[in-house]
Amino acid sequence: MSARVFATPAALLDAVGESFGPTEWVAIEQDRIDLFAEATDDHQWIHVDPERARDGPFGGTIAHGYLTMSLVNRFLPNLVEVRGVAMGINIGTDNLRFLNPVRSGSRIRGLGELVKAEEAKGGVQAVVRVTVEIEGEAKPACVVDTISRFYPET
Numbered sequence: 222m223s224a225r226v227f228a229t230p231a232a233l234l235d236a237v238g239e240s241f242g243p244t245e246w247v248a249i250e251q252d253r254i255d256l257f258a259e260a261t262d263d264h265q266w267i268h269v270d271p272e273r274a275r276d277g278p279f280g281g282t283i284a285h286g287y288l289t290m291s292l293v294n295r296f297l298p299n300l301v302e303v304r305g306v307a308m309g310i311n312i313g314t315d316n317l318r319f320l321n322p323v324r325s326g327s328r329i330r331g332l333g334e335l336v337k338a339e340e341a342k343g344g345v346q347a348v349v350r351v352t353v354e355i356e357g358e359a360k361p362a363c364v365v366d367t368i369s370r371f372y373p374e375t
Contacts, residue, residue, distance in 0.1 A: 230345035230371035296331030
């Protein structure tokens with residue numbers, strides 16, 4: 222599915238409540254988990270020791286919650302594209318919840334919803350709630366409200 226395209230930042234103001242996606246599936250393999258462990262120095266056995274994790278609470282290794290959340294940055298441009306911008310910046314996140322572990326070998330994808338948009342300091346600030354689904358699971362991996370600000374071209 223293609224991203225929902227907005228011609229200008231101001232177009233976001235009239236789209237609150239719209240849903241976007243889903244994105245394409247992304248495989249979460251052990252090598253990606255290991256690379257994230259290296260980058261963050263988080264080498265907890267539930268993430269990086271498949272042998273030990275096999276007998277652990279999840280029956281195998283799981284992705285770091287923050288690895289799952291970081292992939293929201295991959296999903297966002299596939300959910301929403303704002304054109305006519307001089308600059309777009311990440312402001313932060315709200316309401317991050319990890320609801321279900323992502324097991325090594327799983328696939329995840331993103332769904333989006335524009336929950337808020339308002340004028341802010343010469344631009345438009347948008348809150349897109351991203352739900353990260355796990356293929357074959359009823360409960361999502363995580364839900365996070367992303368906050369972005371888009372400044373129009375002048």
